Amino acid sequence: MTSMSDVARAAGVSAATVSRALRGEPGVSEATRRNVTEVAKRMRYAIARDASSLAGGRRYAIAVLASDVGRGEVLAGAEGALRQAGYDVLLYVLGDAAARAGFFEEMPLGRRVDGVLLLSVTPDEGEAQALAGLGVPVVSVADGDLTEALRLAAAHLIGLGHHDIALVLPEGVDETYDEVLTAQGLAVRPEWTVWCSPTVIGGEQVVDVLLDAERLPTAVISSSGEAALGVFLRLRRDGREVPADVSIVSLEGKELTRAVGLTAVEGAEREHGERAVEDLLARVRAGRSDAVVRPLPQHLVVRDSTGAVG
Amino acid sequence: MTSMSDVARAAGVSAATVSRALRGEPGVSEATRRNVTEVAKRMRYAIARDASSLAGGRRYAIAVLASDVGRGEVLAGAEGALRQAGYDVLLYVLGDAAARAGFFEEMPLGRRVDGVLLLSVTPDEGEAQALAGLGVPVVSVADGDLTEALRLAAAHLIGLGHHDIALVLPEGVDETYDEVLTAQGLAVRPEWTVWCSPTVIGGEQVVDVLLDAERLPTAVISSSGEAALGVFLRLRRDGREVPADVSIVSLEGKELTRAVGLTAVEGAEREHGERAVEDLLARVRAGRSDAVVRPLPQHLVVRDSTGAVG
DNA sequence: CTGTTAGCGCTTTCAG
DNA sequence: CTGAAAGCGCTAACAG
Numbered sequence: 342m343t344s345m346s347d348v349a350r351a352a353g354v355s356a357a358t359v360s361r362a363l364r365g366e367p368g369v370s371e372a373t374r375r376n377v378t379e380v381a382k383r384m385r386y387a388i389a390r391d392a393s394s395l396a397g398g399r400r401y402a403i404a405v406l407a408s409d410v411g412r413g414e415v416l417a418g419a420e421g422a423l424r425q426a427g428y429d430v431l432l433y434v435l436g437d438a439a440a441r442a443g444f445f446e447e448m449p450l451g452r453r454v455d456g457v458l459l460l461s462v463t464p465d466e467g468e469a470q471a472l473a474g475l476g477v478p479v480v481s482v483a484d485g486d487l488t489e490a491l492r493l494a495a496a497h498l499i500g501l502g503h504h505d506i507a508l509v510l511p512e513g514v515d516e517t518y519d520e521v522l523t524a525q526g527l528a529v530r531p532e533w534t535v536w537c538s539p540t541v542i543g544g545e546q547v548v549d550v551l552l553d554a555e556r557l558p559t560a561v562i563s564s565s566g567e568a569a570l571g572v573f574l575r576l577r578r579d580g581r582e583v584p585a586d587v588s589i590v591s592l593e594g595k596e597l598t599r600a601v602g603l604t605a606v607e608g609a610e611r612e613h614g615e616r617a618v619e620d621l622l623a624r625v626r627a628g629r630s631d632a633v634v635r636p637l638p639q640h641l642v643v644r645d646s647t648g649a650v651g
Numbered sequence: 652m653t654s655m656s657d658v659a660r661a662a663g664v665s666a667a668t669v670s671r672a673l674r675g676e677p678g679v680s681e682a683t684r685r686n687v688t689e690v691a692k693r694m695r696y697a698i699a700r701d702a703s704s705l706a707g708g709r710r711y712a713i714a715v716l717a718s719d720v721g722r723g724e725v726l727a728g729a730e731g732a733l734r735q736a737g738y739d740v741l742l743y744v745l746g747d748a749a750a751r752a753g754f755f756e757e758m759p760l761g762r763r764v765d766g767v768l769l770l771s772v773t774p775d776e777g778e779a780q781a782l783a784g785l786g787v788p789v790v791s792v793a794d795g796d797l798t799e800a801l802r803l804a805a806a807h808l809i810g811l812g813h814h815d816i817a818l819v820l821p822e823g824v825d826e827t828y829d830e831v832l833t834a835q836g837l838a839v840r841p842e843w844t845v846w847c848s849p850t851v852i853g854g855e856q857v858v859d860v861l862l863d864a865e866r867l868p869t870a871v872i873s874s875s876g877e878a879a880l881g882v883f884l885r886l887r888r889d890g891r892e893v894p895a896d897v898s899i900v901s902l903e904g905k906e907l908t909r910a911v912g913l914t915a916v917e918g919a920e921r922e923h924g925e926r927a928v929e930d931l932l933a934r935v936r937a938g939r940s941d942a943v944v945r946p947l948p949q950h951l952v953v954r955d956s957t958g959a960v961g
Numbered sequence: 962c963t964g965t966t967a968g969c970g971c972t973t974t975c976a977g
Numbered sequence: 978c979t980g981a982a983a984g985c986g987c988t989a990a991c992a993g
Binding site: 344345346356357360361364388389390391392393394395396397398 | 971
């Protein structure tokens, strides 16, 4: 492990100068800086993060708080970008409420990270305050916006000539999102907004409800990938063809929808993870300590479950 | 941030004694240790890992190398256990070959972690050497063993009276696993071992192949969850009932099989992650620096895709 | 059993 | 622009 003074000796300067040069601090002649940088690289010098941190310098570590490792792609993207930038990733999984409460109660990050990345974690009042107390920048990657996803899905279906579109929402959501649909010129029938559990079974039950109505929609948008699958399975079992008789779009469930071939709205998670890191590190370097949230951009992936209205 | 000397002062002893007491080192009277521990807790003292590490003590950090964040459950379990034990998790995602090569080339872990946890990463010769060079214990959590999974699935089906069982394997695997089946008293027909891509489409094609044969098996075991889903979908479309006509067991694909209700072999990932951490930390405390691999234990989850042979 | 004395490898004044 | 010196908070010999 070559240390900073090793480099200093080899470059014929003092350790202080090496420190300044490598960090890009002002007050070092360009010639010296170039030389030091070159020598350091040649010697494969890597800074001792502990020492830097202890001495009050940068800590070269970012805390990543994930609500769940399901959002794995964003994590993978962020990790890659951080590693490349020479930062450690301190991972914290805030899955259940207990783990989350415990984390914010202990706040084990004091003086240990240069920034915080939030993955699908929306802090409440107190949590935000705890994070702010760290005095480091916080960037949070939010989940994809449902309204936006819905807009994308509806536009796709309308483009295919659909007018009769049912909307499947998870139980608990009390909005209807009618405005989003009517804004695109759709006539919304109340019986075509159905709530169900976000499961395959839930989706299957939705079909029963839909079949009871006087008219079957030509397309259904499901906010849950699993429910979308349920709709798909039950429709096929009932002898309806997808997409010939009914088109299906899911607003979520990348893996599942991809496996089965359902048209779906997806997020660019990996790239977004990388972007978020760039943003965060820029804030770190600027010495800021504010908080931003960056919504996940989404796009539609057309597969085999949507077609022109027959 | 209260420091060790703060605690020392409050407890009326020297910093060295606090250090010894808190780490459980021998050479401290029980009375002193109790008192110091009590004072430390009261003052909510948390050790400065940087300083400890720099001074040559413990680093309170474990590197977790994951081949992919898909194996998220094990990661979540491990993270929880480590956090509880007061250890940081330094996450490295070794997804693609490039990232992996880059990691082992740089080996950014020197003097920075107390141990390494490998998640579905099987190091080759050189990689193992690089890890050994760290001088810390390495525990690796392997994927579930296919042979074992197959045994579980076969036993379940045999218990239901099945004798005619087809086996769907991923392309590239050149084994037939006949012994595993024959060992359980099954007569294996060569046309009932089918290779396909681990996708829904692959599974659908398998059914075509199977239907061409002179006799349809009463059950199929698929090593891929997605292929199992393909088999399921195609059979239903062809008018066969599952499980009335054909039973299906998947050897993988927790999420997918759970969503659709397929009987499957699953691993106890979360618990195993916690176990692995216990194991690793025990080695850390014992000052060892060896390497072990712990295969993921598996069990069968019976759902709706298997039934008694008709 | 306990305290004292040195550093660990950096960053940061403070001088030159 | 550069160097010398002090110190971050711990652990590790040494003495008592």
